Amino acid sequence: MSNRRYHWKRLEQFVAQVFQRSGLPPEEASVVSESLIEADLRGVDSHGVVRTEIYVQRLEKGMVASGASMQVMQDGGLTLLDAQNSFGAVAGNRALELALTGARQHGLSIVGVKNSNHFGTCAYYLKKAVEQDMLLMVMSNASQTMPPTGGIRPFIGTNPLAVGVPAGRHLPFMMDMATSVVARGKIIVAAEKGEAIPEGWAVDAQGRPTTDAQEALSGSVLPLGGPKGYALSMFIDIMAGVLTGAGFGKSVNNMYENWAQPQNVGHFFIAMDIGRMMPVAQFKQRMDEYIEDLKAEPKAPGVNEILIPGELEFRREQERKQQGIELPLKVQQMLSSLGERHGLSLTDTEIDESAVYE
């Protein structure tokens, strides 16, 4: 068994089936699976089907609720959603719907979410919003991974900030970033290869700067740009956590380590109906002009093209939809074994090599 390639839609159905047979209602299983596959398609493998196992374990151990009745409280354009410990993608998807409906009605809306869980890649929500000509900001807090400036151990999360904005002829602007210097996943890869990491990525368990990937893994990832990343991460924690009633700081639980309590993650969505500020066609024309100006800029040696945020991921998605999603051996084995427990065959989702390059 080497790295094999899987058909994105068949893989999505396989993962949805795994969730369903593990006890999730069909509509929730579909949403969670769709969110994971979207991450894999975009090349954000850390948020893809690699999470299937931990999600199933959280569900089976009763750490995540299945088919919960989420509660909605609304006051004009402001909504508070109590996710009742549903899967993060299920809560996020509901929050997105509420945010878009609110923006259509009021021009502008926010949805705060409490009692949620890890909600996957933010781009999953952005994509749905920009398809409807909406402008969307998404934030989520996360369990502790980075020290504050001056600290030595993880306290704040790599809380992501994401923004989606539609354009006209061009691809939408899709920013989806963690507030750390780099994804922890890159340090894991370096450690596996026995390679050093650049200075400034991480500190060791005593809070000392390190270029040793192993030491870094037992220490902390550093915030983007030092105090700026610390401030951004704290800002997101305030919006998604303090303001919504969710956990914040040390009260957001780690899904890999804490098997006694739900995560209590919080999310924060801001949606805006562009047409209420400017005719949508005019706005899109201005976005196109911006993007064309950027792309016409002189390029650094070795650079063929200036990309806008999200463009690389969009291309990967096209490519992977065509050629399949390649999964490392470990992930294949994990999915295969989850499938076997429920009479599902991962092999059926593989890409037929001979058919691909026809």
Next chain:
Amino acid sequence: MSNRRYHWKRLEQFVAQVFQRSGLPPEEASVVSESLIEADLRGVDSHGVVRTEIYVQRLEKGMVASGASMQVMQDGGLTLLDAQNSFGAVAGNRALELALTGARQHGLSIVGVKNSNHFGTCAYYLKKAVEQDMLLMVMSNASQTMPPTGGIRPFIGTNPLAVGVPAGRHLPFMMDMATSVVARGKIIVAAEKGEAIPEGWAVDAQGRPTTDAQEALSGSVLPLGGPKGYALSMFIDIMAGVLTGAGFGKSVNNMYENWAQPQNVGHFFIAMDIGRMMPVAQFKQRMDEYIEDLKAEPKAPGVNEILIPGELEFRREQERKQQGIELPLKVQQMLSSLGERHGLSLTDTEIDESAVYE
């Protein structure tokens, strides 16, 4: 004449008088001066009274309007403010009032501003919002200073992102950051001292990485964290520029270099009435808990205290209100000469050394 210290309130009145006698209505002169002094008090000297001369020059050359009738268009919680080329602080202050009124009425409001100018330090607006228990986000675009990822010359601005959130017993959270690695001012200081700058701060005029401060000044400052800072800066340009009808990208004019056209800067304010999401007292108690947890974290060697964003600047403000604002010789000379033209004495604003430590 060495570095001397000036009484903040007397200096504020002096600068307001300079603007007034240069043709600005009293209320506009007060707002612009107040914004500059606030920056000096907080230690953000680059946005302080050092700007008095360029502001007066823009006014005198007709590049900024005096006493313009700003136009307001409103649709529920969404407001578009046409600043009619007023000073940025005047437009920003009006936008703040509209945003806070809108948030009180609708729970949530946004104000987009077009046809504006450099609006000083964002913290000036945050401070007024948090005093009223409001949560405020402020963004502004700016003229070209940073290359996009893959580019070699300035295209995007160091567009600031700022967020203010009130706490209870503790100081408010006040994040006010440019989207560059460092302020260009730090490179100017290094160049004046003949010192090298760290790798990663800037590129030279050909877009090559440089540690030579002089080369950096003829090149570009780099975005915070590479592609992440590029995305953040572009996001702000979209909100403040593309969406409001202001300039964006290369159509935001440089106030030092372009004497043929107004700047056409855009700003974007989002205000939220905290009490519509959670009782304010409960929210503040949660903020206090967060801040206390952060401060209780173990500290890196040599660190006495973990600070929250804005805390350092708050302490400087207390100190400078007590001990005066120290101005470098160049700035003294500039202000002194502006004063002389209008029969105003800078000397009268100096701190009486013997009185300070009583």
